[in-house]
Amino acid sequence: MVLEATMICIDNSEWMRNGDYAPSRFQAQTDAVNLICGAKTQSNPENTVGVMTMAGKGVRVLVTPTSDLGKILACMHGLEVGAEANLAAAIQVAQLALKHRQNKRQQQRIIAFIGSPVKYDKKVLETIGKKLKKNNVALDIVDFGESDDEKPEKLEALIAAVNSSDSSHIVHVPPGDNALSDVLLSTPIFTGEEGGSGFAASAAAAAATGASGFEFGVDPNVDPELALSPAALSMEEERGKARGYCKKGCRRYF
Amino acid sequence: MDAASTAAAAAALATPAPAPAATVQVPRGQVDLIDFIDWTGVECLNQDSSHSIVNALKQSLRDDEGLYLASDSDEQLLIYIPFMQVVKLHSALFKGPEEEGPKTVKLFSNKEHMGFSNVNDYPPSDTLELSSNHLIDNKPLPLKYVKFQNVRSLTIFIEDNQSGSDVSKIHKIALYGTTVDTTNMKDLKKIEEH
Numbered sequence: 001m002v003l004e005a006t007m008i009c010i011d012n013s014e015w016m017r018n019g020d021y022a023p024s025r026f027q028a029q030t031d032a033v034n035l036i037c038g039a040k041t042q043s044n045p046e047n048t049v050g051v052m053t054m055a056g057k058g059v060r061v062l063v064t065p066t067s068d069l070g071k072i073l074a075c076m077h078g079l080e081v082g083a084e085a086n087l088a089a090a091i092q093v094a095q096l097a098l099k100h101r102q103n104k105r106q107q108q109r110i111i112a113f114i115g116s117p118v119k120y121d122k123k124v125l126e127t128i129g130k131k132l133k134k135n136n137v138a139l140d141i142v143d144f145g146e147s148d149d150e151k152p153e154k155l156e157a158l159i160a161a162v163n164s165s166d167s168s169h170i171v172h173v174p175p176g177d178n179a180l181s182d183v184l185l186s187t188p189i190f191t192g193e194e195g196g197s198g199f200a201a202s203a204a205a206a207a208a209t210g211a212s213g214f215e216f217g218v219d220p221n222v223d224p225e226l227a228l229s230p231a232a233l234s235m236e237e238e239r240g241k242a243r244g245y246c247k248k249g250c251r252r253y254f
Numbered sequence: 255m256d257a258a259s260t261a262a263a264a265a266a267l268a269t270p271a272p273a274p275a276a277t278v279q280v281p282r283g284q285v286d287l288i289d290f291i292d293w294t295g296v297e298c299l300n301q302d303s304s305h306s307i308v309n310a311l312k313q314s315l316r317d318d319e320g321l322y323l324a325s326d327s328d329e330q331l332l333i334y335i336p337f338m339q340v341v342k343l344h345s346a347l348f349k350g351p352e353e354e355g356p357k358t359v360k361l362f363s364n365k366e367h368m369g370f371s372n373v374n375d376y377p378p379s380d381t382l383e384l385s386s387n388h389l390i391d392n393k394p395l396p397l398k399y400v401k402f403q404n405v406r407s408l409t410i411f412i413e414d415n416q417s418g419s420d421v422s423k424i425h426k427i428a429l430y431g432t433t434v435d436t437t438n439m440k441d442l443k444k445i446e447e448h
Contacts, residue, residue, distance in 0.1 A: 104367050130327040134300045135369060164326070165303050 005065045005106040006040055006049045007094040008033055008113070010076075013055035013085040015116040015146050020175035025145050026081050028180035029113050032142070035181045036111065037072045039190055048106065050097055051075055054085040055116075059093050065101050085116045091128055095137055108137040111189065114155065115145025122157045129161025138167040140189045144180060147172075278392045284344045284430040287337070288313060295336035295407075299370065302326045305423075307333060316426040322350070325422045331356075331412040332370060333427075340434040343402035345394035348384055349426040350415075355389040356422055358382075358413040361397065363405045373411050386416055394430050402431070 010033060016026035037049045048065035049072055062075040091110060098108040110132070118125075132139055139162045143155050152172055159170045169188045173180055184190055280286065291311065298307035305324035309315045325331045343363070348356055360378035362368065368376075379401040388395060408429070415422040 099369055099371075134327040134330075135371075136299055 001044050003044055003103075003106050004040065004047050004109050005098055005101040005103070006036075006047070006109045006111060007065065007097050008036065008049065008051050008111045009090045009094055010051060010053050010079070011055060011085045011113050011115040011145070012053050012079055012081050013116045014082055015085075016081050018145065021144065021173075021180055025115055026079075029115065029144075030076055030079075031179065032113070032181040032184050033076065034073060035184070036190065037069060041067055041069050046103065046106075048101065048103070052090065052094060052097070053079065054087060054090040054112075055083045056080050058083075059086050059089045061093065061097055064097055085114070087112070087114065087118065088120060088124070088128060091132070091139075095132065095135065098137060099135075108135070109140065110137060111140040111142070113142045113144070114151075117146045117148050118151050118154050120154070122154055125154055125158040126161040129158045132162045133164055136164075138162070138164075140168060141170040142173060142180075142184065142189065143170060144173040144175075147174070278347060278394065278428065281345055281394060281396070281430055284432060287341055287343070287429040287431050287433075290337045290339060290341055290433060292336040292338045295334070297334040298323070299332040300326050300328070300330060302421075310424045310427045311335070316428070319425060321425075323424045323427075325412070329412075329415050329418075329420055329422045330370060331410075331422055331424075332368060332373060333410040333412070334367065334407065335410070335429075336407040337405065341405050341431050342399070342434060343397055343405050343408065343429060343431040344399055345396045345430045346382070347392070347394040347426065347428040347430070348382075348389060348424060350389045350422075350424045352386040352389060353417040354415050354419050354421055354423040355384065355386065356412045356414075356424060357384055357416050359384060360411040360413060361402075362409040362411070363402050364407055365409050366407060368409050368411075378411070384416075389416070394428065404434070405431075 010029060012026060016024070016029065018025050021028040033051065037051075040047050040049050046067065048067050050061065050065035051063050051072060052061040053059065056079065062079075063072055066072065091112070094110045094112075095108075098110070101108070129139070139159065141155050141159060143152060155170055159168050162168045171184060171187045171189055173183050288311070296307060296311065301307055302324040303326075305322055307323050309318075309321040310323035315321050323331070346361070348359065350356060359382040360373070361380045361382070362373075362376060363379040365376060380398045382395055382397075384395075410427070412422055412424070
């Protein structure tokens with residue numbers, strides 16, 4: 001329930017056309033972003049989330065930090081893929097957007113999806129990291145898509161420079177069967193520091209057992225409550241809680 | 255003669271011995287503003303999480319030489335102290351180690367939520383250039399009183415330290431002044447007497 005203002009940096013560069021994450025890197029990324037926005041606004045109603053692009057028409061803020069989930073989801077429509085991602089500029093702009101947040105009591109966080117190769121060297125990234133730490137901004141990185149030899153190392157160095165008492169995290173997601181959002185559900189990016197909201201936990205349980213082939217896709221031993229209650233699920237759906245989750249959940253259960 | 259000499263001796267005894275290192279010479283008419291600090295709003299940018307701002311500000315922690323405020327990524331610190339009521343600031347005391355103690359200190363009155371990027375955009379209400387003597391002395395340094403007549407919050411920017419090292423350390427920060435409200439009450443009482 002940490003009070004947080006988050007800026008999500010989306011990588012919509014040419015590298016996102018690749019299909020190694022189903023259906024395409026960009027689509028997988030969008031799903032993950034939707035899920036994160038939902039989780040953040042759920043965990044604390046005063047949380048705000050903003051979204052910006054790192055490539056495409058350039059580094060631009062699509063929506064400034066707001067707690068209105070509808071506005072956030074709407075701005076992601078019609079995003080075009082193209083050009084090269086500019087990580088350094090994007091982080092600067094994200095910092096600025098967070099600096100001018102309305103509620104100064106919120107902790108500042110940037111979540112960056114980095115799918116293209118990182119052209120900066122370690123030193124530059126470490127300087128960026130130190131500047132973020134100095135201004136008390138936490139950084140989460142989702143490393144997916146292109147993976148050259150040095151990319152994981154460089155990004156780990158960036159996180160090490162920003163990290164202060166375990167507030168910043170990095171997740172490496174290799175291409176494969178699991179959807180990007182499913183992999184992220186069990187990471188600290190989603191669950192935050194205190195171990196996560198009920199939303200994230202139930203979504204994670206469902207995702208983990210999705211491929212197991214049980215009726216309704218839920219293993220009764222793992223999660224008896226979830227197995228017993230499609231009713232509970234539809235209640236959640238009704239309350240509008242599990243929007244992004246139901247997109248996948250519904251396919252499995254009905 | 256005897257009386258005179260005993261009187262002189264008595265006078266010599268009566269003059270206070272040099273103040274021990276622990277007591278600060280609080281300026282006349284001023285109080286330590288620690289009681290008026292709004293602790294919920296105190297913030298410090300670029301502090302090392304294990305050596306935080308409370309070590310320099312809070313009553314028992316600030317007098318403990320082993321506890322200090324240290325900077326993290328580089329030597330600069332930005333401390334924001336809101337007060338529970340409007341105060342007038344008279345003087346400030348900074349104590350720190352001779353090497354890593356603060357050197358250039360800029361004070362801003364009533365500027366909310368500054369960041370390192372805009373700290374040089376505004377002229378400071380006052381600037382203190384501390385020497386290593388100031389850091390071990392117990393004398394608070396007077397500020398430009400006229401600039402601090404109506405202080406709701408104070409921002410302290412530690413720009414650099416004595417030795418130019420990467421980490422700045424501060425043992426104690428104490429602020430002295432008067433509250434605006436208290437002064438007004440006294441004025442009212444005087445009027446009633448006449």
